[in-house]
Amino acid sequence: MNDQTPFRPRVGLFVTCLVDLFRPTIGFAAVKLIEEAGCTVEVPSAQTCCGQPAYNSGDRADTKAIAKNTIQAFEEYDYIVAPSGSCAGMLKKHYPALFKGDAKWEARATDFAGKVHELVSFLVDVRGMQSVAARFDGQVTYHDSCSGLRELGVRAQPRALLSTVEGLKLKELKEADVCCGFGGTFCVKYPDISNGIVEKKTERIEETGAATLLAGDLGCLMNMAGKLKREGSAVETRHVAEVLAGMTDGPPIGGRG
Amino acid sequence: MEITSPRFKQNAREALADPQLQKAMGNVRSGFIDKRQAAVEALPEFDALRDNARAIKDHALSNLDLYLEAYEAKVRAAGGFVHWAETAEDARTVILDICRAAGARTVTKGKSMITEEIGLNEFFEKNGVKPVETDLGEYIIQLRGEHPSHIIAPAVHLNKEQVEADFRRVHDHLPASRDLSEPEALLGEARRVLRAAYFDADVGITGANFLVAETGSSIIVTNEGNGDLTQILPKVHIVLASLEKIVPTLEDAAQILRVLARSATGQDMSVYTTVSTGPRRLDDPDGPEEYHVVLLDNGRSSMLGTEFQDMLRCIRCGACMNHCPVYHEIGGHAYGWVYPGPMGAVLTPALIGVDKAGHLPNASTFCGRCEAVCPMRIPLPKMMRHWREREFERGLNPATARGGLKLWAFFAKRPWLYRLTTSMAIPVLSLFGGRKGRFRFLPLAGGWTRHRDLPAPESRTFMQQWRGREALKQETGGKQGAAR
Numbered sequence: 001m002n003d004q005t006p007f008r009p010r011v012g013l014f015v016t017c018l019v020d021l022f023r024p025t026i027g028f029a030a031v032k033l034i035e036e037a038g039c040t041v042e043v044p045s046a047q048t049c050c051g052q053p054a055y056n057s058g059d060r061a062d063t064k065a066i067a068k069n070t071i072q073a074f075e076e077y078d079y080i081v082a083p084s085g086s087c088a089g090m091l092k093k094h095y096p097a098l099f100k101g102d103a104k105w106e107a108r109a110t111d112f113a114g115k116v117h118e119l120v121s122f123l124v125d126v127r128g129m130q131s132v133a134a135r136f137d138g139q140v141t142y143h144d145s146c147s148g149l150r151e152l153g154v155r156a157q158p159r160a161l162l163s164t165v166e167g168l169k170l171k172e173l174k175e176a177d178v179c180c181g182f183g184g185t186f187c188v189k190y191p192d193i194s195n196g197i198v199e200k201k202t203e204r205i206e207e208t209g210a211a212t213l214l215a216g217d218l219g220c221l222m223n224m225a226g227k228l229k230r231e232g233s234a235v236e237t238r239h240v241a242e243v244l245a246g247m248t249d250g251p252p253i254g255g256r257g
Numbered sequence: 258m259e260i261t262s263p264r265f266k267q268n269a270r271e272a273l274a275d276p277q278l279q280k281a282m283g284n285v286r287s288g289f290i291d292k293r294q295a296a297v298e299a300l301p302e303f304d305a306l307r308d309n310a311r312a313i314k315d316h317a318l319s320n321l322d323l324y325l326e327a328y329e330a331k332v333r334a335a336g337g338f339v340h341w342a343e344t345a346e347d348a349r350t351v352i353l354d355i356c357r358a359a360g361a362r363t364v365t366k367g368k369s370m371i372t373e374e375i376g377l378n379e380f381f382e383k384n385g386v387k388p389v390e391t392d393l394g395e396y397i398i399q400l401r402g403e404h405p406s407h408i409i410a411p412a413v414h415l416n417k418e419q420v421e422a423d424f425r426r427v428h429d430h431l432p433a434s435r436d437l438s439e440p441e442a443l444l445g446e447a448r449r450v451l452r453a454a455y456f457d458a459d460v461g462i463t464g465a466n467f468l469v470a471e472t473g474s475s476i477i478v479t480n481e482g483n484g485d486l487t488q489i490l491p492k493v494h495i496v497l498a499s500l501e502k503i504v505p506t507l508e509d510a511a512q513i514l515r516v517l518a519r520s521a522t523g524q525d526m527s528v529y530t531t532v533s534t535g536p537r538r539l540d541d542p543d544g545p546e547e548y549h550v551v552l553l554d555n556g557r558s559s560m561l562g563t564e565f566q567d568m569l570r571c572i573r574c575g576a577c578m579n580h581c582p583v584y585h586e587i588g589g590h591a592y593g594w595v596y597p598g599p600m601g602a603v604l605t606p607a608l609i610g611v612d613k614a615g616h617l618p619n620a621s622t623f624c625g626r627c628e629a630v631c632p633m634r635i636p637l638p639k640m641m642r643h644w645r646e647r648e649f650e651r652g653l654n655p656a657t658a659r660g661g662l663k664l665w666a667f668f669a670k671r672p673w674l675y676r677l678t679t680s681m682a683i684p685v686l687s688l689f690g691g692r693k694g695r696f697r698f699l700p701l702a703g704g705w706t707r708h709r710d711l712p713a714p715e716s717r718t719f720m721q722q723w724r725g726r727e728a729l730k731q732e733t734g735g736k737q738g739a740a741r
Binding site for chain 1: 266269270273582583585586587619620621622623624625626628629642644645646647648649650654658662663665666668669670672675676679683690692693694695697702704705707708709710711712713714715716717718719720722723724
């Protein structure tokens with residue numbers, strides 16, 4: 001894209017713990033897309049998790065410790081990009097709030113937060129990417145994960161890029177903006193309620209007739225894929241970055257069959 | 258009323274297994290949301306009105322003492338009485354005293370969540386006063402001996418057939434052959450039965466959507482007109498309101514009214530907006546002889562100046578619960594006290610204690626839809642998180658959850674150890690996932706695998722693979738993508 005421009009911004013990839021542990025393909029897809037957007041990608045090894053499990057459990061002390069590690073590991077980069085609206089939202093919106101009134105850390109957290117972006121919105125809004133060179137044959141549907149949608153305004157960007165994938169047809173999901181019931185630790189603390197919510201979501205997914213479900217957050221994807229598999233559904237589940245990067249040769253989330 | 262919030266999980270399980278409730282909750286999902294959306298889209302300045310409404314309430318809350326005193330003076334000047342009630346018990350006592358002085362045997366009631374909060378109906382019955390709910394939904398649940406499951410649609414957990422059965426059971430003086438299959442027939446029957454009660458009542462009790470400092474007026478909004486009959490026909494009108502209902506001027510109330518009904522039911526305005534100021538004057542055609550306002554605190558003033566102050570902006574429209582995926586699943590009763598849904602998850606711990614209501618702020622996915630639709634822009638998820646912090650500080654959450662969290666945090670704070678551990682564990686887990694690439698059951702992951710499969714890790718961690726790729730790049734002279 002911006003190969004002619006001499007300046008290639010350095011992007012620190014915040015892999016996210018779920019991608020690191022469960023689905024590295026998404027990480028490599030993110031690397032490919034960010035490089036295609038004219039940036040160099042580095043992956044600081046001092047990263048673990050954004051801290052949401054502690055933050056949303058009321059454990060501020062551990063959250064702050066994790067946040068400080070993350071800020072230190074990433075603040076030297078021009079941009080910090082995460083293939084997750086939820087984790088990017090944590091870094092961008094909640095880190096500054098966490099250090100509010102902290103003379104030493106508030107400004108650092110705010111500067112850091114200003115450079116944080118969710119992957120697809122980074123590609124489109126920051127790097128001006130208008131199309132991808134990828135092919136994916138078939139109908140897909142797309143779920144808007146809550147944090148990306150409501151905290152970061154990620155809605156049009158993935159749809160814009162998906163529309164340029166050769167062979168792909170997007171069938172919109174009814175109630176695409178309704179939570180899938182994941183909610184981080186919520187889904188294991190209140191499994192029955194979570195199950196009720198995801199059952200409605202999979203019903204909507206099946207209604208579309210699409211063969212593939214996409215979204216931008218692995219937590220939600222694992223929840224929906226896990227439910228679809230348990231229900232014996234043939235719908236396959238992938239992160240949107242895998243499709244945009246043309247990295248869909250491997251099995252979908254939760255495996256084949 | 259009995260507090261069952263500590264049994265929230267069990268309440269939720271029962272609700273999920275209740276087919277009548279599940280059917281009724283479908284109406285919430287389809288009804289309120291689309292109507293609100295249409296009303297909001299028809300008003301381009303809606304977001305500006307929300308900002309304005311928030312500013313009005315923030316200003317009133319910052320000067321609460323000033324406006325409450327001004328309000329009290331105006332009520333007195335209009336010939337009314339103001340009673341300050343610090344606790345629910347204070348409020349019940351003062352209301353009963355007023356009723357006794359009026360020799361009241363029957364009291365009609367407009368819809369009021371505050372009377373639920375202080376358990377007024379049970380208290381009346383114990384003391385020989387008969388309360389009659391006049392809002393249709395409230396009337397229905399009174400017949401059933403239930404409590405509201407929604408703050409503006411108290412009987413939303415019921416289906417029409419259940420109401421018909423209740424009417425046939427209770428209105429046994431009416432012919433059994435009558436046709437009650439249409440909602441209009443149910444409404445008509447309730448109206449005829451209630452009509453008599455209005456004239457029997459010695460005291461009428463309403464809540465208030467607003468108290469206006471400028472004029473000493475209270476304002477209620479209703480769709481059935483029952484509030485008007487409740488407050489005009491009896492000799493005595495008692496307004497029971499919590500102190501954060503105050504707004505400085507009538508114009509302020511009018512501003513907030515523009516977002517209230519739109520957020521609640523999708524109406525531009527509720528059918529009736531009724532302003533009452535003091536008792537009947539000499540040349541008034543009707544009105545009560547006595548006008549009392551009971552101002553309830555019940556823990557609200559202790560929220561001022563804390564991270565929960567914003568909650569006092571709430572105007573009880575119900576939009577948060579109408580849009581809440583958790584509320585949709587379990588209905589209002591599962592929350593175990595008066596206020597359900599996201600607003601209840603924030604308010605209930607403040608009013609009855611986070612030790613009793615601890616589940617409520619935890620039972621949220623933090624999807625943020627409640628905050629997105631709140632006309633008063635109350636940051637509900639943020640405040641639920643603050644309650645979780647209070648619980649964590651006090652060690653109120655389960656030991657297993659705390660232990661798990663602490664163990665995880667120990668690793669998450671030590672990247673090298675985290676890396677080492679995950680790089681050993683993940684490939685093993687991946688191997689166990691086998692060709693299927695998922696688990697139907699996994700020890701310690703029962704919360705997940707009870708209802709869904711757990712996708713297995715692909716192979717080695719991303720970080721392991723990335724290091725390998727980087728090392729290879731070094732060896733091959735830094736050619737990009739060599740390991741891919």
